[in-house]
Amino acid sequence: DQQVKQNSPSLSVQEGRISILNCDYTNSMFDYFLWYKKYPAEGPTFLISISSIKDKNEDGRFTVFLNKSAKHLSLHIVPSQPGDSAVYFCAASSGAQKLVFGQGTRLTINP
Amino acid sequence: GAGVSQSPSNKVTEKGKDVELRCDPISGHTALYWYRQSLGQGLEFLIYFQGNSAPDKSGLPSDRFSAERTGGSVSTLTIQRTQQEDSAVYLCASSLGPPAPLHFGNGTRLTVT
Numbered sequence: 001d002q003q004v005k006q007n008s009p010s011l012s013v014q015e016g017r018i019s020i021l022n023c024d025y026t027n028s029m030f031d032y033f034l035w036y037k038k039y040p041a042e043g044p045t046f047l048i049s050i051s052s053i054k055d056k057n058e059d060g061r062f063t064v065f066l067n068k069s070a071k072h073l074s075l076h077i078v079p080s081q082p083g084d085s086a087v088y089f090c091a092a093s094s095g096a097q098k099l100v101f102g103q104g105t106r107l108t109i110n111p
Numbered sequence: 112g113a114g115v116s117q118s119p120s121n122k123v124t125e126k127g128k129d130v131e132l133r134c135d136p137i138s139g140h141t142a143l144y145w146y147r148q149s150l151g152q153g154l155e156f157l158i159y160f161q162g163n164s165a166p167d168k169s170g171l172p173s174d175r176f177s178a179e180r181t182g183g184s185v186s187t188l189t190i191q192r193t194q195q196e197d198s199a200v201y202l203c204a205s206s207l208g209p210p211a212p213l214h215f216g217n218g219t220r221l222t223v224t
Binding site for chain 1: 154156167218
């Protein structure tokens, strides 16, 4: 039962353009959503989060959008930089319950 | 300050042997999680400790897997009678408790031969 889904295993974007990573969820009880970034041989690092009471949260080049009716969230990175090349995981939780992760999307930024 | 520390960073073991993986969380963090990532897969939840509450063990794949957290700090994940399908990177994370973000260690890469 995959409650959090990232349907694109990989994405390639040209440096300077916008990267859009997508995530869908099935559990309507989820009320907190996060994005993590992972480099090889390292643990995931927290990037940005959003509460279900909001539909947008912005932090520098990173913006997360939440569409509760569609059970969909997205991460926008603009402008994309070579250092953004990594695997991105979305995650969701409900109250004090465990954090559920998607399968990840490998983002490659091309110079 | 120090982040989440996991040891060993790599472990190669023979099928059928028991292994112990250790996690030192960030001091003061009340929540501790174990996840694993198999090759080409996402992060699979294993177990979650929150303060003095009973742990959420719903992700442990079989009774060969167990974990404990002593004194609300260090945690050990034990896999008995390892199988080849147990090969994965085992990741530990800690946090101040939901909804605070998780801080991950660099993981233990377990290879069962």
